Amino acid sequence: MSTQGPSIHDTGALFQIAEPEERRAPARAPGRGIGIDLGTTNSLVALAPHGDDPKVLADGEGRALLPSVVSYVGDRVIVGDAAQAQQEEAPGQVVSSVKRFMGRGLSDVDFTHPYHLVAPSQGAGVLRLDVGAEGEPHLVTPVEVSAEILRVLRLRAEDALGGPIDGAVITVPAYFDDAQRQATRDAGRIAGLNVYRLLAEPTAAALAYGLDRGGQGLFAVYDLGGGTFDVSVLRLHDGVFQVLATGGDSALGGDDLDRALAAHLLGRAGFDETRPPTRHQRELARIAARAAKEALSEQGEVRVSVAACGIDDLAVTRATFEELIEPLVQRTIRACRAALRDAGVRARELDGVVLVGGSTRVPRVRAAVEETFGRPPLTDIDPDKVVAYGAAIQADILSGSAREGVTLLDVVPLSLGIETMGGIVEKLIPRNATIPIAARQVFTNYSEQQTGMQIHVVQGERELASDCRSLARFELRGIPRLPPSMARVEITFQLDADALLTVTARELMTGVRQSVEVKPTYGLSEEEVDRLVMESYDHASDDYAARNLAEARVELGRVALAVRTALAEVGHLTAILPAEERASIEAALVSADALMREASEAEAVNAARVEIERRSEPFARRRMERALLAGMEGKSLHEIESVLAAEEEHLDERRGGHSAEVIDG
């Protein structure tokens, strides 16, 4: 959370006028916007530059899905499949499903997990995970863990684009509250990303589908992610995607289907309250359950073995699995009905229902959606990728590409309110209000002695503040000493297009902007984020440059070696290499050696390589001619021509042809 308006400089004066600094328009780089689906289980990055169809970027081994798993085993942070491979040996040091912890307090964590959580020192504040080895605590916040995932995706996109990216659209569950969204945005910043926008996952999916099919009509999006569930009802109309209502559960997802099955497996293996499984066993059972769930989408029965839990070739039928998950499925269906009701739309009025998320492959989930909405759902876009596609399209638009614009009118998923007398919540912005939206509230003083007031902002639908999510506490200071009810302070609660809250205050009598000090309940403070951003900046700006430099050095080394080899073999033949040319090439090689040791920028190294290539080009050509002549005796004209053509190609490929195998000394 941040105060966009006044910043606080404690000058001791009653009022501080601190208008936000006017920043110039950021220079945009069309086509260099990326879309990121930061998922509970897997994350993806996609590109759709200059109006192209979106493409998900794969790693060097062709894998598009990056498991959202971060390993802190040893000194190096590892993300993805390699981290996942370490999960069994060190479950406490390998973080998966970190999305479930984003923007959460200790008391919100009511699900099983193998981590050692460290509560913030003063009750509120961001929680931390201890991912250190035994006896060596290493605390990380969920925001930092997420930033590691985002950083890997950023590098993947930079590789694909061949340079730095301009900005990113990161998707969040529609049902994420302010704290969870802010945490996601902070993670993006720490990962060195300019976060254009946070985009609701179902809205992103609708964007991917809507553009595909002409974009008219009423749609519902059922999005069962790894750890979150969303349902959105949208109206598509002439390029406007209007979310009418959204609903869901930010603590219910495919993971829970796995957990239900894991609990069943452990139960059948003889574990119970008197003999509970260890964290390790629980985690292994969960991993086995996930595999079983996936298999049961294809087949009617699966056999499960987990040696560490004493589970040996246990048969699980699809019917059993469906029975286990039915309560969870029904929770999602209730949310669907509520969203339809809030949207004022009947199921039969819909033009289509879109499925998103890997767990929508579970046949029972599909059937329940079909029953509820009265039609078979649309599944023609890969449910694992559709969100990233939508994010990439929106990122392309925001990067300034000449792409037909769409307007996304999203809503705030949960009501925003303030705590009043007796702990009752007064709602300022109702759920499903289209964002951006603002609410203003005027507060007065109770006495001349009152120079400040505390305001507690909460999010949720319940009557009591203690039952809602605490977002932040604001302290208003510097109210003028006026008789009761005379001092009037207007506070503006502004939700931006990301559904992120900013608060500004103004004293109405004087019109002076007032200081508002924000204390996010579960988030990092501005200063903490800034510090982490600065720390990562040191890496972030280096990351790309460092890799470029490394690559440039390899290239220079390769070229220098080839030239040196040639010099050693035929450099003494003055017919091929006149003395002054040799001196010039050797001089270039000497300065290249110096650069190899000292250069800190890729440009200089590349320039040195180009210079060697330029100076040695005639030498290379003569060498090639000589090699050709040597091999040409007794050949037909046709043969000579074809050899010549092949060598030309070779020459192009080799940037100057300094390749030892061409030399025929």
Added chain:
Amino acid sequence: MNEPRKQGAGEVDYFACLDLPRRHAIDRAALERRYLELSREVHPDRFAGASSGEQRAAVERASLVNAAYRALRDPVRRAEHLVKLGGIDLDLTDPERGAPDPGKAFLIEMIELREALEEAQGAGAAAVGRLRGAIEARAEETLDAGIDAIDGGEVREAARHLVIHRYLQRFLDEIDGEAH
């Protein structure tokens, strides 16, 4: 330090905002069309490449358009907005500019309705359903009376009906809340 106390804020004419005549009867299609047009124009995403000042202004403009749309598309909020433009803000307690007293007769009616609800709840869901239907009809009538008063230029009278409507609506919400 005390709990905050609330007062009213400045008035904005949402009808002017969406280029609609200032009256309760509304052309729904025109409202939707104008809202979508304006949304396309003012949405902050359109200003992704603009200066921070322009971006802030876009957020404020879009907020206003969204607030106007929200207020005008709902018949109750639309009526309350017209009354507000007429000088009475139902969210205030000020005797002059705030919500008028619904009247003693109505407060007695509410007490009777609560007793009736308790009785109905004892008698079962069908009885609650019948009572709910009756209250809903009463709320509809009250809203209609309020709209008639607005059309006749009687702001104070309209406000009184709308206050009563609020009480009835809250009562209906309570019944629905308990049923869940």
